[in-house]
Amino acid sequence: MPDEPRPDVDRRLRGAFGDDPAAVARIVEGALARSTTAPNRGWLRLVAGAAAVCIAAALVFWPSPPATEPKPPPTLSLSGSFTDGLLAVSLPDGSTSITSAGAREDRPPDGYGIVLVEGEIK
Amino acid sequence: MGGQGSSITVDLDGTIAELAPRVLRYAVARLGDPNLAEEVAQESLAALVRRCRNGTAPDSAEAFVFAVARRRAGRAAWRRRLWVPLEHAFGVRADSPTPEARAIAQSETRRVRAALSRLSHRDREAILLVAVGELTMRDAAAALGLSVSAVKMRLSRSRARLTALLEDGHA
Numbered sequence: 541m542p543d544e545p546r547p548d549v550d551r552r553l554r555g556a557f558g559d560d561p562a563a564v565a566r567i568v569e570g571a572l573a574r575s576t577t578a579p580n581r582g583w584l585r586l587v588a589g590a591a592a593v594c595i596a597a598a599l600v601f602w603p604s605p606p607a608t609e610p611k612p613p614p615t616l617s618l619s620g621s622f623t624d625g626l627l628a629v630s631l632p633d634g635s636t637s638i639t640s641a642g643a644r645e646d647r648p649p650d651g652y653g654i655v656l657v658e659g660e661i662k
Numbered sequence: 663m664g665g666q667g668s669s670i671t672v673d674l675d676g677t678i679a680e681l682a683p684r685v686l687r688y689a690v691a692r693l694g695d696p697n698l699a700e701e702v703a704q705e706s707l708a709a710l711v712r713r714c715r716n717g718t719a720p721d722s723a724e725a726f727v728f729a730v731a732r733r734r735a736g737r738a739a740w741r742r743r744l745w746v747p748l749e750h751a752f753g754v755r756a757d758s759p760t761p762e763a764r765a766i767a768q769s770e771t772r773r774v775r776a777a778l779s780r781l782s783h784r785d786r787e788a789i790l791l792v793a794v795g796e797l798t799m800r801d802a803a804a805a806l807g808l809s810v811s812a813v814k815m816r817l818s819r820s821r822a823r824l825t826a827l828l829e830d831g832h833a
Contacts, residue, residue: 546821550793552828556774557687557794563700567682571707572675 674714677723678707685731688795692735694775695742702738706731725804728795732787732805777827785820788813793821 620629620637628638685706689699709730710723720726778786791802792813803813 546825549821549825549828553691553774553789553793553824554687554796556771557691559683559687560696563686563696564682567686567700567704567707568675568679570704571678571682571711574704574708
């Protein structure tokens with residue numbers, strides 16, 4: 541026994557776990573016999589197969605989101621007043637927008653009518 | 663003992679017969695259960711036989727077998743921790759300890775096991791592989807995945823501690 545500076549301790553350890561010749565014989569016989577067959581990995585194949593089936597089913601039957609109709613852009617009606625060349629419009633957020641596009645002479649100084657406004661709704 | 667290398671392919675039966683009692687001793691020391699230890703030893707040796715018959719013999723049969731035995735003993739210990747409470751709950755084995763189990767629970771074996779249990783896990787592994795499994799430092803280092811000097815250090819520490827524990831009778 542190489543590397544055994546304390547042979548008494550090592551011997552005592554070995555002696556405490558004594559040999560069992562019958563068990564040793566069974567082990568030798570079993571090791572040589574069992575190794576002729578591959579280890580039983582049936583459960584592993586079963587689990588792998590089940591996982592593959594689940595994945596395939598999920599890919600096939602996964603509910604795709606229903607196609608949605610594109611929504612028309614929201615329409616917004618604003619009302620305001622036009623007085624002395626100033627257009628005052630009440631906006632949905634509660635503020636009032638006052639603009640003065642260059643008033644043309646042929647326009648009435650005040651009154652009500654339809655005004656086309658172009659711009660972004662914020 | 664060690665360094666048989668490729669010669670195991672020549673005399674596989676002889677190698678198995680030579681390793682069997684050593685692996686069994688190691689597994690008994692690890693697990694304390696002769697039946698479980700026999701199973702672990704047999705599986706470890708069967709793994710070696712498979713490797714050799716597949717044409718991929720390991721460099722060191724001893725290091726290979728003990729590395730497998732070490733892993734399997736660890737797993738067996740975990741399984742036992744999980745199942746033993748259930749077995750007790752259902753009354754299995756509760757009143758029928760085997761003669762081997764009774765013998766292990768007595769005298770010298772009990773003292774040595776108690777002393778071993780007071781070592782750290784790493785030190786215990788080193789001394790079990792070298793002293794009980796009779797591996798060389800090199801094979802033990804390979805089985806543990808450590809350097810030879812690290813194994814030497816652990817061995818020196820565990821031998822000194824075991825000597826003190828066994829001589830003082832504290833174990």
